[in-house]
Amino acid sequence: MNKSAVKETMLALSESELEHAREHYEQFLASARLDRSEPIETDERAQAETASELAEAFEQPVHDYETKIDRLRAIDFGPKSEVGEGAIVNVGGRHFVIAVSTASFEHDGVEMIGISTQAPIYKAMEGKEAGEDCTFNGRKLEIEKVV
Template sequence: MTDTRISKAQMLHACLIKQQLIISDFEHEVKNLRAEITRHDDIASQDHRGTPERNEMLVRMEHELMFLKNELMMLEKIDEDKQSDEVELGAVVVTDQRIFFISTSVDFAEVNGQSFFGISTKAPIYHLMKGKKEGDCFEFSGVRYRILEVY
């Protein structure tokens, strides 16, 4: 396309950093919640325990943390040197509307002043564009996208 093309390596690096930061934040929150539950259990009387909701929240947060770590592992498996000619995991998809990196759900990221969206292979939009090539079109949420380049 042009010399302003975002390198897949830079996109992958940005996604990895973003995912690691999200995981770090979650780990911090889980640690704090565990400490709060432990403190509460230590001082609460038998007839006044308010921790079932907190325990449920902790379980949900630990489940989300596990999901985030799995997403990080998926990111780490992407080959930044692999060239794609169709929409698949690891592909960069440049459309007339925006740029997508098929990897994990990263709402919005930026590299060298150019923004892109990380899209999970589980996302509904991915299923509409999967296997498509340069010149193909797809529609999502009332927006029509024309694929200008896949790499």
């Protein structure tokens, strides 16, 4: 499995999510601007202050995606023999990419999902090798493959 290509797929997915978040943020800012060519009413000023606070909430996902992309670029996707950052792990027929959380995606006909090292299932698998078992949500799972 070409892990560099998997990383590039994850980067493209995250960059697309970042662009989507930026578009939402910019649309919100455009709709929240006051028309300075007319007198500003008190209630308009209050609405503008509320909009400013909401803008911060729209801005946070932009920062989160930027951080995720930076983190993803820094991860070593070299060969792995145990579950750790940069590994692709097959458990119960599912493929987890240990890096950053992503929506599920397909690579070379295989459905994968990115998970972070903060994910509860990662904590259950951490440090395990292929053939070993882990327990997650009361279920025993076998680590089928680690690359």
